[in-house]
Amino acid sequence: MSSKKELIKGTLRLIVLKLLSENTRMYGYEITQRVKELSGNQIELTFGALYPTLHKLESEKLIVSKTVVIDGRARKYYSLNKAGLDAAATEVADYFTFSKALNMVLS
Amino acid sequence: MSSKKELIKGTLRLIVLKLLSENTRMYGYEITQRVKELSGNQIELTFGALYPTLHKLESEKLIVSKTVVIDGRARKYYSLNKAGLDAAATEVADYFTFSKALNMVLS
DNA sequence: AGGTATATATAACAATCTTATATATAAGCC
DNA sequence: GGCTTATATATAAGATTGTTATATATACCT
Numbered sequence: 001m002s003s004k005k006e007l008i009k010g011t012l013r014l015i016v017l018k019l020l021s022e023n024t025r026m027y028g029y030e031i032t033q034r035v036k037e038l039s040g041n042q043i044e045l046t047f048g049a050l051y052p053t054l055h056k057l058e059s060e061k062l063i064v065s066k067t068v069v070i071d072g073r074a075r076k077y078y079s080l081n082k083a084g085l086d087a088a089a090t091e092v093a094d095y096f097t098f099s100k101a102l103n104m105v106l107s
Numbered sequence: 108m109s110s111k112k113e114l115i116k117g118t119l120r121l122i123v124l125k126l127l128s129e130n131t132r133m134y135g136y137e138i139t140q141r142v143k144e145l146s147g148n149q150i151e152l153t154f155g156a157l158y159p160t161l162h163k164l165e166s167e168k169l170i171v172s173k174t175v176v177i178d179g180r181a182r183k184y185y186s187l188n189k190a191g192l193d194a195a196a197t198e199v200a201d202y203f204t205f206s207k208a209l210n211m212v213l214s
Numbered sequence: 215a216g217g218t219a220t221a222t223a224t225a226a227c228a229a230t231c232t233t234a235t236a237t238a239t240a241a242g243c244c
Numbered sequence: 245g246g247c248t249t250a251t252a253t254a255t256a257a258g259a260t261t262g263t264t265a266t267a268t269a270t271a272c273c274t
Contacts, residue, residue: 028252042208046231048233075252116260153262158224179271182220182221
């Protein structure tokens with residue numbers, strides 16, 4: 001389910017934090033669709049990587065979840081708490097710093 | 108030995124291919140120093156990651172090595188062959204494509 | 215004699231991802 | 245009614261890739 005496979009490594013957590021920092025709540029499936037849409041169909045997350053990542057962020061107490069039943073289907077919403085918002089800001093900023101350094105090497 | 112630890116994942120191979128595509132031959136230690144210099148001291152590769160990466164590229168037959176003794180010390184030079192040059196061009200281009208897609212998600 | 219820089223390499227461990235699999239409902243089509 | 249597609253979450257097995265620690269060794273400087 002992913003296009004540029006090897007390169008997604010390390011950035012999945014970042015993507016999740018960023019999207020949740022811009023939306024009060026999102027569920028797993030929604031995240032995969034939003035990423036696909038925002039990236040112009042170029043980035044397709046795998047569920048096998050996404051769910052463990054969400055569970056890990058939850059165990060780190062950066063996000064909280066709430067299960068809601070909609071149209072007879074269970075849907076698990078995730079939201080950032082204060083610590084999660086801080087982590088999102090810090091980690092996205094760190095990524096851009098690293099990205100610039102990497103571009104200096106690759107250009 | 109690395110600053111933005113988690114983010115280097117997946118990019119080490121890319122860095123090695125790129126540097127070797129611009130230099131006819133380089134040795135391990137030299138690669139770490141060049142990356143540090145080019146990135147403004149921001150990216151410091153670990154040897155525990157670099158050597159296995161070089162050995163893997165060699166087993167994939169993208170690079171060839173030649174050991175030379177300089178000042179009594181063994182030095183192992185690595186060079187890209189034709190397949191390696193092609194891989195370097197392709198993988199660096201793929202990275203920039205992915206990077207733009209990721210920026211669309213993170214911006 | 216000891217510390218720093220140079221130089222390569224492997225092993226143990228940890229983290230993260232892919233692929234496969236399981237379960238389940240709703241909507242559209244034939 | 246039955247099939248496919250879309251929606252929705254989740255875990256397990258395996259692969260890959262990285263960190264940290266360790267080993268070995270020479271050259272140069274103090």
